[in-house]
Every structure is written in C-alpha cells, then in structure tokens.
Amino acid sequence: MTDLAAYMTGVGEAARRAATLMAAAPTAAKDHALQALARRLREAGPALAEANARDLAGARELDAPLLDRLKLNDKILATVAEGCKQIAAMPDPIGEITGVKRRPTGIGVGHMRVPLGVFGMIYESRPNVTIEAASLAIKSGNACILRGGSEALHSNLALAALVGDSLEEAGLPRDAVQLINTTDRAAVGLLIAMPAFVDVIIPRGGKGLIERISREARVPVIKHLDGNCHSYVDAEVDLDLAVAVVDNAKTQKYSPCNATESLLVHAARAADFLPRIGMVFAAKGVEMRGCERALALLDAVPRDLLKPATPEDWDTEYLAPIISIKVVDDLDEAIAHINRHGSHHTDAILTTNHVHAMRFLREVDSASVMVNASTRFADGFEYGLGAEIGISTDKFHARGPVGLEGLTSMKWVVLGQGEIRR
Ligand SMILES: NC(=O)C1=CN([C@@H]2O[C@H](COP(=O)(O)OP(=O)(O)OC[C@H]3O[C@@H](n4cnc5c(N)ncnc54)[C@H](OP(=O)(O)O)[C@@H]3O)[C@@H](O)[C@H]2O)C=CC1
Ligand SMILES: N[C@@H](CCC(=O)OP(=O)(O)O)C(=O)O
Known part of the structure; x- marks a missing residue:
C-alpha cells in the first residue's frame, strides 16, 4: 500500500x-x-x-x-x-x-x-x-x-x-x-x-x-455543480426594480455559482430595459455578449464591452464580469431557453404578471426558481438554514x-x- x-x-x-x-x-x-x-x-x-x-x-x-x-x-x-x-x-x-x-x-x-x-x-x-x-x-x-x-x-x-x-x-x-x-x-x-x-x-x-x-x-x-443562472425580464415589469435586481444578480459578486450569467429580455421591453442595464454594466466594466437584437439596443455602450454572442455563450458560466444577453419573443421562449441551456441551479423572472410568475415557477426545471429577486439569494444562510x-x-x-x-x-x-x- x-x-x-x-x-x-x-x-x-x-x-x-x-x-x-x-x-x-x-x-x-x-x-x-x-x-x-x-x-x-x-x-x-x-x-x-x-x-x-x-x-x-x-x-x-x-x-x-x-x-x-x-x-x-x-x-x-x-x-x-x-x-x-x-x-x-x-x-x-x-x-x-x-x-x-x-x-x-x-x-x-x-x-x-x-x-x-x-x-x-x-x-x-x-x-x-x-x-x-x-x-x-x-x-x-x-x-x-x-x-x-x-x-x-x-x-x-x-x-x-x-x-x-x-x-x-x-x-x-x-x-x-x-x-x-x-x-x-x-x-x-x-x-x-x-x-x-x-x-x-x-x-x-x-x-x-x-x-x-x-x-x-x-x-x-x-x-x-456549476451555475449557469438566468434572469428573465418579462413584458410586464417594473423597470426600476428589474434594473436593480439584475444589476445585483450579475455584479454583487462575480465568482459564486448563483450569480446570473445570462440575461433574457422580452422583446416588448428590450428597448426600454437594455439601454439602462447596459449603462449600469458598462460603468462596472461588465462585458456584454448579445444576440443581434440585443446588440442593436446597446449602441450607447463602449464598443470594447460589446461582443456578438456565439452559441457557446448560452451554455457558459463565466464567473467573471461577462454576461450573455438575448432578446426573446415570449415567456415560452424564455422558459425553453433556460431549460435547454441552464444548469438547473437558480433562475429568476422579473414580472408584475402573476400568471407568468406562476408559470415560470412551475415550468423552469431548476433547484431554485425566483420571482422579482436576485439569483444571488440562492444560499443556505439566506434561506435560513444557518449555513450551507x-x-x-x-x-x-x-x-x-x-x-x-x-x-x-x-x-x-x-x-x-x-x-x-x-
Ligand atoms: N453548486 C454549488 O454549490 C457550487 C458550485 N461551484 C461550481 O464550481 C466551479 C468553480 O469552482 P472551481 O474552483 O473552478 O472548481 P473546480 O472544479 O476547479 O475545483 C473544485 C474542487 O475540485 C477539485 N478538483 C477539480 N477537478 C478535479 C479532478 N479532476 N480530480 C480531483 N479533484 C478535482 C479541486 O481541486 P484542486 O484544488 O486540486 O484544483 C477543488 O478542490 C463553478 O462551476 C461553480 O459554479 C462552486 C461552489 C459551489
Ligand atoms: N453560498 C454561496 C454560493 C456558493 C458558491 O458558489 O461559491 P463559489 O463558487 O465558491 O463562489 C453564496 O452565495 O454565498
């Protein structure tokens, strides 16, 4: 031996x-x-x-x-x-x-x-x-x-x-x-x-x-395992709340598995939401890897912080000041994307629509599903377990x-x- x-x-x-x-x-x-x-x-x-x-x-x-x-x-x-x-x-x-x-x-x-x-x-x-x-x-x-x-x-x-x-x-x-x-x-x-x-x-x-x-x-x-966590901004949403929560979910700490790595935005609110969150991320040096529709709405962001997303980006946990961004046409597309590309760890919806919130909770196949809260809360201490x-x-x-x-x-x-x- x-x-x-x-x-x-x-x-x-x-x-x-x-x-x-x-x-x-x-x-x-x-x-x-x-x-x-x-x-x-x-x-x-x-x-x-x-x-x-x-x-x-x-x-x-x-x-x-x-x-x-x-x-x-x-x-x-x-x-x-x-x-x-x-x-x-x-x-x-x-x-x-x-x-x-x-x-x-x-x-x-x-x-x-x-x-x-x-x-x-x-x-x-x-x-x-x-x-x-x-x-x-x-x-x-x-x-x-x-x-x-x-x-x-x-x-x-x-x-x-x-x-x-x-x-x-x-x-x-x-x-x-x-x-x-x-x-x-x-x-x-x-x-x-x-x-x-x-x-x-x-x-x-x-x-x-x-x-x-x-x-x-x-x-x-x-x-x-790894956390490829999502925040989804719905069509019916309080924009101020969404900016504050998505900012926290991505930037409060970059290394944890519960940090948001991918942002999905409903097409109906993308023009209102993306320029605002884009400037918040830019001020913190967060690189944004977007789909074509997202990039078109992020034109005020410095060029060095913008990149076209590749297919691999949707599956990537960065643990770094980088986020992938996709504009989706409806809740169905958001849920399907998360279930296909996420890691079944933690995903959140930002919405004022009760039916959408309930559908997200039931249909997203992840260990924690959240409504109007930062994915960073997925933690034993925060859930009242004392530790994890x-x-x-x-x-x-x-x-x-x-x-x-x-x-x-x-x-x-x-x-x-x-x-x-x-
Ligand atoms: N779900 C959860 O609760 C958590 C998930 N994570 C996930 O962990 C990853 C980030 O942490 P990171 O430090 O990079 O993780 P790693 O997987 O690189 O390392 C974690 C531990 O596993 C060991 N290890 C890694 N590969 C092997 C191997 N082939 N054989 C034996 N031991 C191995 C490492 O040892 P060594 O020091 O020798 O490299 C280390 O002790 C992210 O994906 C993150 O999401 C992190 C924390 C919590
Ligand atoms: N419990 C942690 C999350 C666990 C975790 O991901 O840790 P790590 O990947 O080492 O940053 C927290 O949010 O504080």
Whole structure:
C-alpha cells in the first residue's frame, strides 16, 4: 500500500469511528462545540490572517473574483462565527420521531431522523466553506472528510485545527471533522472509492471534477455543480426594480455559482430595459455578449464591452464580469431557453404578471426558481438554514441549498407492545 493510500485508509477508519460517536452525541455537547468554534474563530484572527496570507501569496495568478473567494477577512470570519452560533441555536434534527400511525395490528409505524454517517466533500478554494461544512456536520451528528481547493490549504489546516480543538473541548471526537492534508488529487480518487468508510460524496465544483466523480465514484454522490443562472425580464415589469435586481444578480459578486450569467429580455421591453442595464454594466466594466437584437439596443455602450454572442455563450458560466444577453419573443421562449441551456441551479423572472410568475415557477426545471429577486439569494444562510453545504443541482435526496436536513435521512421506526405477525 502506498503512503497516500495508507493515509486515506487511516482517515476513513477514524471517520467511521467518529461517526458512531457523533450519531449518539448529546445535543448539548454538539452545541458546546459550535459555541466554542465561534469563540475560537474570533480569538484566532491573527493566526488565521497569517495562514490566509500564505495562501493568497501563492495564488497571485488567480483572477480577481477567485482571489476574492480565497480571502478570509474579519467580515467573513464574523459571518461564519455567527453561522456557528445560529446552528447551535437551531433544534437538533437527530432522533426526532415523526408521523407515528397506529396500524390495525397494534404496532405504531413512523420515522426517525438520523445522520447519513460519513460524508466526503470536495470543494473550491473558499476557506469559509470549511467552517460551514464542519458546523453542519457537527450539528447533524455526522463525521466528514474535507478536501478543499489546493490554493486554500494553509487557511483550511488552520481552520480545521480550531474545529478539532472545539470538538475536544466539548468531549466529542476530534476526528469527526478531518481535513485531507495534501493537495495531491490522487487523494480525491481514493476518497471517492472507500465505500467501507464513506457513505456519500459531495463534490462542489466544475465540469472536470464532476466528470472524474461520475467515472470513478464507488459511493453515492450529491452533485453541487456549476451555475449557469438566468434572469428573465418579462413584458410586464417594473423597470426600476428589474434594473436593480439584475444589476445585483450579475455584479454583487462575480465568482459564486448563483450569480446570473445570462440575461433574457422580452422583446416588448428590450428597448426600454437594455439601454439602462447596459449603462449600469458598462460603468462596472461588465462585458456584454448579445444576440443581434440585443446588440442593436446597446449602441450607447463602449464598443470594447460589446461582443456578438456565439452559441457557446448560452451554455457558459463565466464567473467573471461577462454576461450573455438575448432578446426573446415570449415567456415560452424564455422558459425553453433556460431549460435547454441552464444548469438547473437558480433562475429568476422579473414580472408584475402573476400568471407568468406562476408559470415560470412551475415550468423552469431548476433547484431554485425566483420571482422579482436576485439569483444571488440562492444560499443556505439566506434561506435560513444557518449555513450551507452547497447548492445541490441533483434532484434526489437534496435539491438546492443543503443544510442540516440534507445531511440526514429518515429510518422507519416500529413501536410495539409484543404484537406478532399473523
Ligand atoms: N453548486 C454549488 O454549490 C457550487 C458550485 N461551484 C461550481 O464550481 C466551479 C468553480 O469552482 P472551481 O474552483 O473552478 O472548481 P473546480 O472544479 O476547479 O475545483 C473544485 C474542487 O475540485 C477539485 N478538483 C477539480 N477537478 C478535479 C479532478 N479532476 N480530480 C480531483 N479533484 C478535482 C479541486 O481541486 P484542486 O484544488 O486540486 O484544483 C477543488 O478542490 C463553478 O462551476 C461553480 O459554479 C462552486 C461552489 C459551489
Ligand atoms: N453560498 C454561496 C454560493 C456558493 C458558491 O458558489 O461559491 P463559489 O463558487 O465558491 O463562489 C453564496 O452565495 O454565498
């Protein structure tokens, strides 16, 4: 066995042992660990800043939006610490028995919520995800094995040490949250092929990662994929509202999977809407790749920010100050376009027409569908989950932002008083 294989087997065995203890852990101990983690995150500011500075120094060639998500500043630390406290304050989902119904035989039949066991998670170079995943794992009584992006290794190691210390302080197993300490991608190959130790794999990332997982995984997968998100401006619309929401959906942050990458505009309002949003985007340096009809209405935009859209643009997630723009003839065309070219992540309609809003909600096949709101809201914290594991683009087990419940399953419980089957 190679050193790496031995290391991963050790990680897997430790996770399995920890999962057994976490499944039975008292709520008070889990909440203690989360409160301790919130405190330690605040106290460890300087040490974390130093670790993060090492990562940032090694990642200078990254584009600005990707560098931005690698940052672990005071605001991000305060947000994740607050998330830990919020999760501690939430009811413990584990052990809850629901829906018990008495059968004619006398037995009571219902469900109990239980942890999944051990989950392995592979994610981008975004250190705050380490804390979000760890805190959700702790409260949901799971153990997890985390493999963050290679650019974030030093930050993640520092954060994982705080998580381990917090677990120990609360009398819980340190190995409930383990971070893979190497950037060798062979470790990912091993992680996704250890069914004895890992119950489910959660990959967050782009197409390359997913292709590998689909090819090699030997455990169930909950995919958290790319976001080719759309905002559609309907014929009946409050234009001021639409400008503000579309601007936010594209420009509030460029790197997240829930940023709008494609703008669809009904032909009846294109002449009113496109020149206005075009100037907003131009002021922020956003490149616009439009269909012919859109480009004709964006003539006041500086030429260097305008490009004709190619067929590939409709399928592209830029994660950058670039947006594709298409004028459509009606709602049917908008819905068909989104279902064909989108990534089933998050899509929004801007409209004052109730029937159109309801049709969009029912017919767009995405994990989150929104009316008159920014696609950037697709996020576990914003949805009230305390934090998120990520945004599932799968349809089974969990869809959209995944919080505590997504890390659990239901088992049947049968409550009898000596009944026997006849
Ligand atoms: N739905 C969701 O919740 C989320 C989706 N995303 C999506 O992720 C993508 C952007 O993130 P980005 O960092 O570029 O994603 P990548 O897919 O490049 O990287 C994500 C993680 O996967 C690893 N990885 C990638 N390819 C492989 C491989 N072939 N074998 C083993 N490990 C691999 C990376 O490791 P390494 O560091 O070695 O490159 C990293 O840890 C976008 O498409 C975005 O929408 C991002 C966040 C959340
Ligand atoms: N939860 C996030 C979205 C997740 C995400 O896409 O992250 P990333 O691709 O690393 O920017 C948010 O909106 O804050």
